[in-house]
Amino acid sequence: MNISFFDVLITVLSLVLLAVPGFILAKLKLLPQKASETLSVIVLYVAQTLLVIMSFQDKEYTPTLGINMLYVAILAIIIHLLMFAVLYLIFLKKSANDRIRVLKFASVFSNCGFMGFPFLQSLFSDPVICSETLIYGAVIISIFNVMTWTVGVFVMTEDAKQVSIKKIILNPVIIGVIIGLLLFFVLKRPVISFFTPNTISYKITEKIVWSLNTIKELVTPLSMIVIGIRLGGINLKQLFLDKLAYLSASFKLILMSLISILAVAFLPIDTTIKYTVFFLLSMPSATSTVLFSVRFEKDSDFASVCVLLSTVLSTITIPLMYLVISGVFGVVI
Numbered sequence: 001m002n003i004s005f006f007d008v009l010i011t012v013l014s015l016v017l018l019a020v021p022g023f024i025l026a027k028l029k030l031l032p033q034k035a036s037e038t039l040s041v042i043v044l045y046v047a048q049t050l051l052v053i054m055s056f057q058d059k060e061y062t063p064t065l066g067i068n069m070l071y072v073a074i075l076a077i078i079i080h081l082l083m084f085a086v087l088y089l090i091f092l093k094k095s096a097n098d099r100i101r102v103l104k105f106a107s108v109f110s111n112c113g114f115m116g117f118p119f120l121q122s123l124f125s126d127p128v129i130c131s132e133t134l135i136y137g138a139v140i141i142s143i144f145n146v147m148t149w150t151v152g153v154f155v156m157t158e159d160a161k162q163v164s165i166k167k168i169i170l171n172p173v174i175i176g177v178i179i180g181l182l183l184f185f186v187l188k189r190p191v192i193s194f195f196t197p198n199t200i201s202y203k204i205t206e207k208i209v210w211s212l213n214t215i216k217e218l219v220t221p222l223s224m225i226v227i228g229i230r231l232g233g234i235n236l237k238q239l240f241l242d243k244l245a246y247l248s249a250s251f252k253l254i255l256m257s258l259i260s261i262l263a264v265a266f267l268p269i270d271t272t273i274k275y276t277v278f279f280l281l282s283m284p285s286a287t288s289t290v291l292f293s294v295r296f297e298k299d300s301d302f303a304s305v306c307v308l309l310s311t312v313l314s315t316i317t318i319p320l321m322y323l324v325i326s327g328v329f330g331v332v333i
Contacts, residue, residue, distance in 0.1 A: 003123070003275065005326070009319040011123045015115070016315055018221055022228025036229040040114075040287070043222045048113055049176035051216040052138045056180035057209070058131035061188040065135070071269055072136045075277050076143040079263050083108045083256055084151060098298045099244060104155050105292060106285040106306040107251035109148055113141050113173065114227065114287055115311070116280040118220035119318075123279070129272060136276040142177040148288055156296050226287075227311055234308055242305050248285065249310040253317040257282040261325045282318055284310035 025031040059065065087104045091097075110116060120137055124130040149168045154160060168174060183191065192209055195202035239245075260281040264274040285307045293303035 003322075005319055005323045007123065008322045011119060012315050012318050014122055015118055015220075015224055018118075018224035019228035019231065022225035023232040024228075026229045026232025031229055031232075033229065033233040036226045036233075039222050039226045039229075043114065043219060043226065045172045047215055047218040047222060048117065049172045050212050051117060051134070051219050052141065052173055052176035053180040053183075054209075054212055054216050055131060055134035055138050056184040057190045057192075058127070059135060059184075060190070061184055065132070066185075068270055068273055069135065069139050072139045072273055072277060073143055075263060075273075076140045076281070077147070079256075079260050079277070079281055080108060080143070080147050080151070082259055082263070083251075084155065086255070086259075087251065099302050101156050101158075102289065102293050102298050102303045102306065103244060103248045103251075105152055106248045106289040106303065106310070108155075108256065109144065109152060109286040109288065110252070110256070110281050110283040111286045111307075111311070112137065112144055112280040112283055114223040115314075116283045117141075118223055119279060119283070120276065121220055132272050133276045136273060137280055138177055138180065140276070140280050141173055144286070145171045145174050148286070148292070152288075152292065153296075156292050156298060162296070230304075231308055231312070234304065239305055239309055239312070242302070242309070245302065245305045245309045248306045249313050252285050252310050253282065253314055254321065257317070257321040258325075261321075265325070278322075279318070282314075282321060284314040 022031065022036075026033070026035075084104070087107060091100050091104065117134065117137055120133045121130060124133055146168055149165075149171070150163050153162050153164070187194070192202070192205050195205050257278070261278050264277050267274075287307055289307050290300060290303045292298075293300040
């Protein structure tokens with residue numbers, strides 16, 4: 001498998017185009033900012049959850065795939081913890097500052113669900129490779145959710161009592177991962193393969209699978225429309241004038257990308273794993289940065305700027321980081 005700089009660039013630009021309708025409608029006041037919240041609920045609770053579940057229905061279980069999933073989980077945990085350790089050392093004497101707490105959260109956690117999954121779906125046109133990357137992506141998103149409600153909450157509050165195991169268990173994506181994994185490991189092959197073609201049971205199952213797949217495809221357009229609406233509702237001068245937000249974006253888009261690629265580039269593991277880990281953890285700051293800053297009464301305005309600025313800049317940094325790593329450093333993944 002070989003991906004060029006041009007492939008990555010075109011994929012990023014195509015995602016940007018999907019955000020344009022939301023941006024224009026928000027600027028014209030035809031869509032309120034609350035529309036982004038409504039669409040986000042649809043994406044998170046329905047489309048993305050189904051995407052996670054159905055991604056496990058596109059592949060048959062093999063021991064190799066199971067081991068690769070374990071590798072992905074371990075790598076995701078290590079990279080997140082390494083990034084937190086680096087930021088802890090950098091801001092050792094400023095951890096009590098609310099903006100710094102938000103910055104650290106925004107610098108580590110990626111928008112792997114709302115932007116990462118659409119990116120993988122668009123980049124990998126081969127259905128076999130795409131289904132495998134989505135399985136690895138589901139593993140990364142599950143690690144992301146566990147870490148945001150544990151390490152992330154602690155970073156934002158510095159209060160271990162705020163860590164919520166209940167929030168982890170009841171998270172819709174985690175529920176989707178659990179359902180998908182149960183079907184994947186117990187049945188070991190897609191549900192529809194258990195029925196004989198052209199029978200009534202097969203036709204019913206086929207239509208159900210078609211319906212679920214249709215809903216899961218909403219992740220890409222709705223996610224990008226949400227991002228467009230949010231961009232359309234912010235003052236562009238404010239977006240590009242906050243120096244600390246640029247520092248956050250640099251950490252997230254450059255430092256986190258470097259840590260991710262160097263963590264996987266020289267390991268004797270499948271190339272698909274390397275691509276998935278690198279791209280998903282190189283995405284801009286997670287939208288949950290804003291949600292957590294509001295929930296724990298931190299600087300939510302600064303959080304919004306961090307997320308949106310990193311989203312805008314990621315259209316440049318994602319293809320450039322891939323070019324630098326594969327070209328200048330000679331690291332071929």
